[in-house]
Amino acid sequence: MTVSTRSGRLLRLWTRVEAHGLLTVATVLMAVAMGxxxxxxxxxxxxGVSHWWAEELVRYLVVWSMLLSIGVASRRGHFIRMDLLITALPRRAQLALGWVTVVVGVAFCGVLLYASVIEVRxxxxxxxxxxxxxxxxxxxxxxxxxxxxxxYGxxxxxxxxxxxxxxDPFRAARRDGADPDPESEPATARAPTVAPVTAADAVPDSRPRPVIETRPDPGLDPGLDPAVADGGVR
Known part of the structure; x- marks a missing residue:
């Protein structure tokens, strides 16, 4: 097993932990704060009654919810990104700026981790x-x-x-649950459009239909057409 394969599996495992674990806890905390x-x-x-504990509890719940979901929210592109200048740059320049963002972000998280551990202790x-x-x-x-x-680190x-x-990991991700673009699918993969069958179409029509009686034209020669000579259509 190569290093890239192991890193890919670890990344997928951590993505599941974020989506089904941390994001769920953060959502519950935010829901409790709103309640x-x-x-x-x-x-x-x-x-006219105010609870002395409500404001402080809401503040703590919101902070916990935000910090628990900041990583998954950033990975899914839920934060605003000013990319007007970046998208106009060449591909190599975009990757270089991406590395600058990674280095600055890791450094910021390292400083925050160091200072917060000292404070908690x-x-x-x-x-x-x-x-x-x-x-x-x-x-x-x-x-x-x-x-x-x-x-966040x-x-x-x-x-x-x-x-x-x-x-490019900093591109805004597609919204979760969005339907794929049908134009991007191959033409052979698209199912033909069929009109749905209603109950009225499935039940046979029992209404009486008019009987059309065919009579010979008096202007025709009966000897030319045997069917007309017999007085009707066989």
């Missing part, structure tokens, strides 16, 4: 808790910073692996 915001808004404007050592009465250990809340740094490392194969 808490709705409850807080209805309670505040409907009954410090908060764990002093035993600080959150401001509200939730009394959550602050090091647990800030633990998402090094986790997000690792996830893995995204840039994957981009570097694709750049090494000559691909």
């Amino acid at each position: 808490v915001m709705v409850v807080e808004a209805v309670s505040r404007y409907g009954w 410090h908060l764990y050592r002093i035993g600080m808790y959150t401001e509200s009465n939730l009394d959550l250990p602050l090091w647990v809340v800030r633990l998402v910073l090094p986790v997000g740094a690792v996830l 893995l995204y840039f490392i994957g981009c570097g692996a694709r750049l090494a194969r000559g691909e």
Whole structure:
């Protein structure tokens, strides 16, 4: 098994973990945050009651959801990319700028990981808790910073692996679940268009039909046509 084959399998495995694991957790956290915001808004404007824990909990849930999904969102092209100048450059220049992006991204994630680990260790050592009465250990809340740094760094490392194969990993991905372009399919693969059969077409028509009676033309010579001479069509 070659190195490229192993890296391809690892990349596919990690893609499944992101899509079915991290993205699901991030979606649940964001849904809970939205539910808490709705409850807080209805309670505040409907009954004049405000919950002291709602604002802080929503803030933590949104941060966790964003940092857990930042890698998969970037890989799928869900962030805005200013590529007006990049698309006008030659292919080699685009790949070179891609490598610059990878190096800067990995460096940023490394700095974030280093600083966040120091902060989490410090908060764990002093035993600080959150401001509200939730009394959550602050090091647990800030633990998402090094986790997000690792996830984002893995995204840039994957981009570097694709750049090494000559691909462009920064192109915006097609929306999930989008139907393929029918014009891109070969003509032989397209099924012919057939009108659907309705219930009215399947039931035979039982209405009486008019009987057409054929009579001989008096202007014709009966001797020329035996059928006319007999008085009708055989």
